[in-house]
Amino acid sequence: MASIPDITETEQWILRTTLRERDGREVEIQLADAEIRLHASDRELTNCPVIVWQAEDGCNFVILKVGDRAYRCQFFYKPYTQMGTGIDQYDDLAECTVAVLQVQADFAAEARGDLPSQRR
Secondary structure, eight states, rough: OOOOOOHHHHHHHHHHHHHHHHSSSSSOEEEEEEEEEESSSOOEEEEEEEEEEEOTSSEEEEEEEETTTTEEEEEEETTTTTEOOSSSOOOOOOHHHHHHHHHHHHHHHHHTTSSSOOOO
8 A cells, every 4th residue: 555645834834824814813723643443344444644733622633645646534522522624635725624623623612511502
């Protein structure tokens, strides 16, 4: 299996710009690696580059690069309660970032009681 390319300077710029436009401030991002199963049926783990940041409310965001122009995302407050957008994979980093930020904002608003519960 071919290795997944590292996160580029351009991808970092896209993420930082998207976060700055949303929050009106610079957000510190961290680069890391994670071993994941790219497909549920995979027996082997694949090393993927990851971008991680934390919001002021303690929410952690993770975007995994799972291929060339292929991204997955999730957020969590506690490691055992990871949530995503409901979309398995994005081919646009900005779209992926905006989607995870919006889902998290809706989750936080629902938790505060600002939105009716969408869970059944």
